[in-house]
Amino acid sequence: MWIYEKKLEYPVKVSCKDPRMARYVLTQLGGPDGELSASIRYLHQRYTMPTQTSKALLTDIGTEELAHWEMICTMVHMLMKGATIEEIKRDDMGSIYAIRDSAIYPSDSMGNPWTAAYIQSTGDPVANLHEDMAAEQKARAVYENLLQLTDDPLLKDALRFLREREVVHFQRFGEALRSVEEYDRAKKQY
Amino acid sequence: MHKERLDMLKRIQEVEFACIDLNLYLDTHPTDQRALMDYNAYTCQLMMLKRQYECQYGPLKNFGCSQSQYPWKWIDDPWPWEIEY
Amino acid sequence: MKEYECIHDNGYMQQNLEMLRYMLAKAYVPYQMYNMKYPLDKALMAGTLFPELVKPWPPYYYEDVVKK
Numbered sequence: 454m455w456i457y458e459k460k461l462e463y464p465v466k467v468s469c470k471d472p473r474m475a476r477y478v479l480t481q482l483g484g485p486d487g488e489l490s491a492s493i494r495y496l497h498q499r500y501t502m503p504t505q506t507s508k509a510l511l512t513d514i515g516t517e518e519l520a521h522w523e524m525i526c527t528m529v530h531m532l533m534k535g536a537t538i539e540e541i542k543r544d545d546m547g548s549i550y551a552i553r554d555s556a557i558y559p560s561d562s563m564g565n566p567w568t569a570a571y572i573q574s575t576g577d578p579v580a581n582l583h584e585d586m587a588a589e590q591k592a593r594a595v596y597e598n599l600l601q602l603t604d605d606p607l608l609k610d611a612l613r614f615l616r617e618r619e620v621v622h623f624q625r626f627g628e629a630l631r632s633v634e635e636y637d638r639a640k641k642q643y
Numbered sequence: 644m645h646k647e648r649l650d651m652l653k654r655i656q657e658v659e660f661a662c663i664d665l666n667l668y669l670d671t672h673p674t675d676q677r678a679l680m681d682y683n684a685y686t687c688q689l690m691m692l693k694r695q696y697e698c699q700y701g702p703l704k705n706f707g708c709s710q711s712q713y714p715w716k717w718i719d720d721p722w723p724w725e726i727e728y
Numbered sequence: 729m730k731e732y733e734c735i736h737d738n739g740y741m742q743q744n745l746e747m748l749r750y751m752l753a754k755a756y757v758p759y760q761m762y763n764m765k766y767p768l769d770k771a772l773m774a775g776t777l778f779p780e781l782v783k784p785w786p787p788y789y790y791e792d793v794v795k796k
Contacts, residue, residue: 460723461656461726463772464656465728466728506671510670526724613784614773614775615775616785617775618776620776620783621664624757625670625671628757632671656772657771657772658768660772661765661777665777668760668762668778672760681765
């Protein structure tokens with residue numbers, strides 16, 4: 454069961470509106486390596502994991518990724534807030550503005566809507582955990598790219614936080630992988 | 644949103660973040676006693692801070708996890724994406 | 729490279745092989761030990777409670793580590 458807490462995990466600030474950057478950040482909202490993908494992936498994989506460690510970890514990291522998703526939505530919202538039509542047209546957000554004004558919608562930077570094809574939930578715990586570890590590394594790489602694309606120090610702060618969380622999640626998934634493999638080994642030896 | 648409320652919220656975010664990170668650590672190291680003691684200490688501190696915040700500014704959680712003053716304060720602004728830190 | 733002949737094996741090769749079969753074709757992430765942590769305000773800024781997990785970008789490190 455999920456309870457919502459009415460606060461962000463980390464304070465998100467932006468120096469000024471920037472529709473161009475909002476478009477770039479959208480990839481972490483509804484893109485293949487984004488927070489929504491991560492969260493849906495982990496929360497679906499947890500049902501078929503063998504060990505207590507992996508079930509708990511996938512649930513907790515899945516929940517934390519939902520909090521990160523909220524942070525990304527907040528970033529996009531703040532970057533688009535108060536932007537004039539001229540600024541939107543100049544910053545190449547006109548196509549997205551035409552269909553949905555400044556609404557938040559899970560799509561990537563190119564406008565492709567989020568799809569479950571971005572995630573996978575196999576029945577094999579080892580394969581699942583390897584996919585999760587790869588997802589964390591991909592997300593980290595995307596955050597590094599986003600950090601290069603912006604000059605705003607306040608926005609960089611939040612992106613840096615999210616990037617570091619990906620590194621920590623990778624470590625945790627690695628440890629869960631070891632526990633799952635030990636479990637497999639123990640099972641084969643009775 | 645005035646400074647005192649923002650400071651209290653920031654403090655809650657700090658302690659809650661420590662709890663989150665320790666939670667993830669304990670998921671993969673369930674037998675680590677020191678980590679568990681630290682987690683419990685932070686949780687105690689967090690519950691106190693949250694109670695203080697909620698008494699003054701309204702509930703942080705709904706669905707039965709926090710009480711509210713009159714009128715129903717859960718719906719009050721600002722929502723997390725509207726806060727100017 | 730030696731050829732593997734099951735018949736002339738004295739048991740030692742087989743054991744070695746079993747161990748190698750168990751160890752290879754796997755990914756290993758070392759377990760973290762609980763050593764030290766950041767003070768809470770630095771931890772939120774850094775993105776983690778544990779200094780050893782910090783990989784900031786571009787590389788720079790946060791001071792004030794608490795040994796506990």
